Amino acid sequence: MKHPLTAFLAALAALALTPAAAEVKYASQGAQWTPASRSDFYSRDQGARIMPFAWFKALKRPDGSGFLDDGMRHYGYLPNPDSPTPGLPVGFLTASENNVRTLSVTCSACHTRQIEVEGVSWRIDGGPALSDFQSLLADIDSSVDTVLNNGAAFDDFAKAVGANGEDSRKALREEVATWFKPYHTLMSKALPSPGWGVGRADAVSMIFNRVAGLDIGQPPTRIIEGNIAPANAPVRYPFIWKAPVQDTTQWPGFARNGDDILGLARNVGEVYGVFGVYHPTQSILPNITNFLNDSSLNFAGLQQLEILLKQIEPPKWPFALDAALVAKGDQIFHRSPKDGGCAKGCHEVATGPARVCNPDTWRTPIQDVGTDSKEYSVLGRDADTGVLEGASIPLLPGVDKPLKPRDKIITILGLSVIGSILEAPLHFGLDVFRPIAEECLPLRPARPLALKLALVEKLRQGLKNVYKKPDAAPSFAYESRVMRGIWAAAPYLHNGSVPTLSDLLKPAAERPASFKVGPAYDIEKVGLAAEQPGLNSTYAADDCAKRDSGNSRCGHEFGVKLSPEEKKALLEYLKSL
Template sequence: MSITKTFRFAAALTLVFFAASAPASLALERVEQPSSIPGAGPWDGKAWNEFYNTSQGSRLVPWDWIRALKQADGQLFLADGLARYGYLANPASTTPGLPVGFVVADGVLGPSCAACHTRQIEVEGKAYRIDGGPALADMGALWADLDTVVGKVLADTASFSEFAKAVLGSGYDPQKETKLRGEVDLWYARHHAITEAGLPKDKPWGTGRIDAVGMILNRVAGLDIGPGPTHIILGNMRKADAPVRPPFLWNAPRQDHTQWPGFADNGDRILAMARNVGQVYGVFGEFFPEKDATHLLGFNYVKANSVDFKGLIEMERLVERIGPPKWPWPVDTMLAAQGKLIYERPYVEGGCADCHGIDRGQPRLLNPDTWCTPVQDVGTDAREYQYFAPDWKVDTGALTGAFIPFVSEPLGRTDAPVSVLATAARGAILQHFIPVTVNSVERQRADVALSLLRPLVEELKGVYKIPGTPGAGRWACRRAPETPGKLKFEARVLEGIWAAAPYLHNASVPSLAELLKPPQDRAADFKVGPAYDISAVGLAAEQPKSTFLMKTDCNRGSGVSHCGHDFGTALSETDKRALLEYLKTL
């Protein structure tokens, strides 16, 4: 097949692939779980089983290794199914004993998006499962503990021999133990490097928060593009000390921008793939690019890339089906009707719809009907903006000179880490779906043929850009007010907001009732756990199953500021009660 015909075929196949809507079946049967709160979408037992069990290509640790590892008290590391970190039981797991969102693929354990986006709350002793809700889990503690236990095994010869015998079983011999030692040393060198350089020790992320952006940048720039065998560039990593609450997933495919600072275009499946590829890179995906003139883009982005593209497509199809959860308790309909009128007031009168209502967003190539996601400065915590500081440059290593035609300039020897991430995500997507190779004679024809795919390629232009630059978040919707500041964060449609506590992007306010208080009156400290308060619409004050105390302040650069977003705080107590009642119904 000629290059031109190959491109036309690949383009047509890609568009059909992304536009298809019927998810494939994994043929898993529904099993009993805590009471699932139904959403508005076509979500059923088969869908949630697939959501919990589909691999995305994350590679945390080989399965045989973690089964043999032990906690400090001698119990197996997996003894409680990771429940001590807040992960939820999955009785339908394809690997018995693993929690929701943890999958074994190709002999390696890794999390999927369900691990961070499945919520469980408790009211009067009854548990309710909310698929797509922000998890109340502590990935930072899991990350650090795994580093500790592997380090202890490697530090003691007898401990490693015991570990090797457990891993190798009946096939054990000293030579295999030596080989295993080399493999564990390499794994630990990488995991320990990012643990030491990236995880904050003095102020750990804690329950319900994760610095996904910080760790995505650390992994791509610090673990993926250096020289082998470790691929580490230690100087490219920095403390990931701007943890935020994982966003809820319902309606996520429809919003026209995503990431809390709104720095990633969104709204169709091409852009969703970029969003999800970046997410996999951040949670233990492996990606080792190299220069290769035989590939269309001049680099090989997929030869050593663990991203499971098929799994990501299946997961996105499932996410499109997750509807906002419906409040399962009684609602005072008359009071809610009064609250609806308050909600629809202009924002200057304490209303919400100007910023959080449904409004038409920026059309995308494969979806003209997006929802607008205003990105505005409302005085909330701004620590996440450290990752876009103009003076933070990284060694681009194996990606020096890489660029995407029609979209970006070649990466310099040093460049912004966000630009490295954008190139890594775009290049992998284009090479995976357009697997064309060329020789020197064909290069000119290949460049001409590439122009046939220009609209498809240009759709990726707004993927992971510095906030405020062309192609990044549009700052206001038709109805949303303009704000003068530059530290802007997205305001999402509030469907299902009752199920997403704690609030603000950095999880610094425990309930909607607390958010309606003037900032100086909001709780400075609160426990984070599953106990839910249906009156306050958020976390209950008493959390008997939690030991994590969220400590907040009013310092905008601290990462834990509970100040800002003071809309509605001047309403009367009667109006606040009515507004809260209405927010339950969304």
């Protein structure tokens, strides 16, 4: 363990170098996005449960400092002065679970961006975070391992959490060991080397790993180690403004989306992937599964987060714009892609398919433009189905066939998500879905039973084929998203392999083979600055010979033949979106 003074100086240095040390301004994101909305978004409980908060406060990171000594800025998380739990950053909170105050995480932890320009930090809500999630996960793993295997460390830990007697210390050790077994199993088998780095995570793999690897085995551990695979297909966190109206989500576009029902499905899957408690059991009745057994899902919180998400508008460019260049760039943007344009068939605002509770969605074309293919290896994974073997939901396409002893993880996840949602009104009462009922049932039946049945039927209709199964011969196609606010989302491509929009307008072979990822921003090239004085990691981008590496900068060679003057105009227009 490092000397306390060394740890203090390290924490002080990190504090000075992170974006929190600069003046903070907030990007303009629409009239509905108020300080109260922002504060709610930063700390609204969704049902994730990491560990007892007293443990987290007592743990020491590998360098000897506490996780909260610098407000978790060491990992790139952002200060939240309005946190109900002082000291926790944006996206972290505490929630009560079985009378225990528990550390939790919510969606803003991964979807709040801060960039630094000339000594000012611009906060951008809904933007892709520049945090190092893998390092946080790995440090927690190392710290708890030390507590369990180092007598002095356990003594300090026990004293800090108030376990002073022999019996209470013994009970604490058993409780920590029980918590640690699934956590360490996941981290030791899933976290890749080299790691994801700043601003990236393999969220899909981690969701698959948690649900199939930690949740559906036989009690008491529920672990199926063979269902856990390395999470080695990291992608850049997506921006989430306007996500509620996209007709698909997830970079490969495998999740149907576009209304509150499908938004709930999207978010239930996310919670199960980030420490949500999910312990499905078979009922005493044949072929009936209790999906919400011991569930920690906070349905009210998830629906409130979706309401907040609808209020976040794309951030407006906070710096000067050249109006003449913007007008010229507008014309270039709306050319066909073969002529160097971006909109037609790709990044235009176009009407997508109607949903059960929303007739107006934004079309999100799923296209193969030659970019990295690694994420598709995740979608095709299969796994032992454990306690869910034979489970199904009749009359609901996508999950209506009983799970085989070994099946696709995407089907296991779909069944888990849909089953949890359909069970909720019967488990918690109709009011659990009041926001969805108000959107989907404008003519509300007067009788409570009729209202409940009408809502369940809407849910059933809306949850058909929530997840698209991967093709036998995948085309490696990804979302072509609407470009509103794209200036604030560097690095670019789905795997974050290109540092600036300027670099994206170059042939793949001419794009940087390595670059630093951090908060310092280049407003001329529109993206990451070459030098990153604070928290950063270096991204080594592979060429097109390694399209399946997860780190390839290959593909999307649109606009590469534009003249320098045309590229400058196009960049100016993209800033204005």
